Amino acid sequence: MLKGHREVLVSRETIAKTVAEIGAAINRDYDKNPDRPLVVISLLKGAMVFTADLIRTLNMPVRLEVLVASSYGDGTVSTRQVNVKYQSFDSLEGCDVLLVDDITDSGNTLKAVGAYIQQYKPATVRYCSFLDKPSRREVDIKIDYIGLDIPDEFVIGYGLDYAGQYRELPDICVIREGDAQ
Ligand code: 5GP
Ligand code: MG
Numbered sequence: 285m286l287k288g289h290r291e292v293l294v295s296r297e298t299i300a301k302t303v304a305e306i307g308a309a310i311n312r313d314y315d316k317n318p319d320r321p322l323v324v325i326s327l328l329k330g331a332m333v334f335t336a337d338l339i340r341t342l343n344m345p346v347r348l349e350v351l352v353a354s355s356y357g358d359g360t361v362s363t364r365q366v367n368v369k370y371q372s373f374d375s376l377e378g379c380d381v382l383l384v385d386d387i388t389d390s391g392n393t394l395k396a397v398g399a400y401i402q403q404y405k406p407a408t409v410r411y412c413s414f415l416d417k418p419s420r421r422e423v424d425i426k427i428d429y430i431g432l433d434i435p436d437e438f439v440i441g442y443g444l445d446y447a448g449q450y451r452e453l454p455d456i457c458v459i460r461e462g463d464a465q
Contacts, residue, residue: 294456302431307341309429314344321345323379328352330386333443334414349373353397366396376404386443387415390422
């Protein structure tokens with residue numbers, strides 16, 4: 285549990301406005317061809333709340349898929365090894381794929397998942413991350429859609445967890461070492 289107060293870093297109002305802006309940018313960039321849905325791959329579990337909001341701002345046909353990649357475990361320090369544990373799709377051949385994550389830190393997760401899905405021969409792959417910690421980047425990756433840059437703080441809420449908890453918080457809050465017990 286957390287002790288002490290939680291500091292709101294991104295309010296639910298700012299979250300909603302930011303999701304709408306990302307959706308508008310995606311709507312501008314892609315064709316609205318009914319025979320060519322946008323394949324949105326949500327990186328679970330963190331991106332599920334953002335993805336649910338994002339797809340409802342899109343005005344094109346969407347095929348929703350999910351992928352589970354290993355990430356932080358229970359701590360707040362990034363592990364560099366990225367493994368795909370589950371994926372919902374069999375084929376992406378010729379598809380426009382949008383990989384959606386909650387937050388980009390080192391960039392290892394998006395880069396590794398992007399490389400992984402290349403074997404499925406998608407036509408295009410773009411990256412979307414609701415939050416970004418640009419100061420933490422370790423790999424070179426161009427993220428096409430970023431909601432908000434944040435400082436190097438560990439955040440929870442809006443799908444983001446600390447040891448499996450707090451994903452349900454409607455605001456994004458900062459958690460610092462010593463706040464958790
Ligand atoms: P990266 O591979 O870019 O270093 O890390 C990306 C993943 O690490 C994110 O999808 C997320 O699961 C996790 N992560 C990075 N920063 C944070 C954070 O501040 N809070 C939480 N809850 N997860 C984070
Ligand atoms: Mg993640």
